[in-house]
Amino acid sequence: MQPGRLTLLLIPALGALSVRPAAAQDFNADGRPDLAVGVPYEDGGADMSGTVHVFYGEPGGFLTAANHQIWSQGTTGLGETPEAGDRFGYALAWGDINADGYDDLAIGIPGEDYASYANAGAVAVLYGYTRSGLTAIGNQFWTDTSIRAGDHFGLNLAGGGAGDGSFLAISSPNRDVGAAVDAGAVTVLYGDGYVNGLVPDGRQVWTQNSPGIGDACESYDLFGFGRYGG
Ligand SMILES: [Ca+2]
């Protein structure tokens, strides 16, 4: 494992759902809006491995190329490898997850392999840090022990709130649930309100079989395939 990087595995659990609005993007906390743009089919070191461009707002609120970053799985400090079809940047979500005043960025990688499972999916989380904005310091790489080939964990993301009110929702729309093929699931991670950012504690995995949902998993429902609100 690379210094300053965490690899985290999830184990499914069930619980109550809450929804909060997404925060504005200001990764360097200078009061000027910033913009992250996913380019999932870019050659970021391998064919269709993907990149993410981040533009930092200039005085007057304008975005220019003068203060700009390009992230890929080959970026130093992320500790990952660009591989064909990873699609880093297919989904993006942001919020001040660790409540330090700097917005943080979650990046879906639905084509990442997990163990021997092709296209199981993963999510990278970059944390804003000082006026430099997003850095590799403290970045996280989330996978799920339950994901299997083709689940596409990270195909959609939604995030919001700050500190202990922060969350990140991660879809895996092609996940099988029991005998229901591609029924789909949504994993919700919560921030601990401190510098740790997103933590495994309190995580939830929602499906249409979850208690209180009032529906049932059927093959090819693709729960989590549609775009999230928030
Ligand atoms: Ca800014």
Ligand SMILES: [Ca+2]
């Ligand atoms: Ca990869």
Ligand SMILES: [Ca+2]
């Ligand atoms: Ca932050």
Ligand SMILES: [Ca+2]
């Ligand atoms: Ca259903």
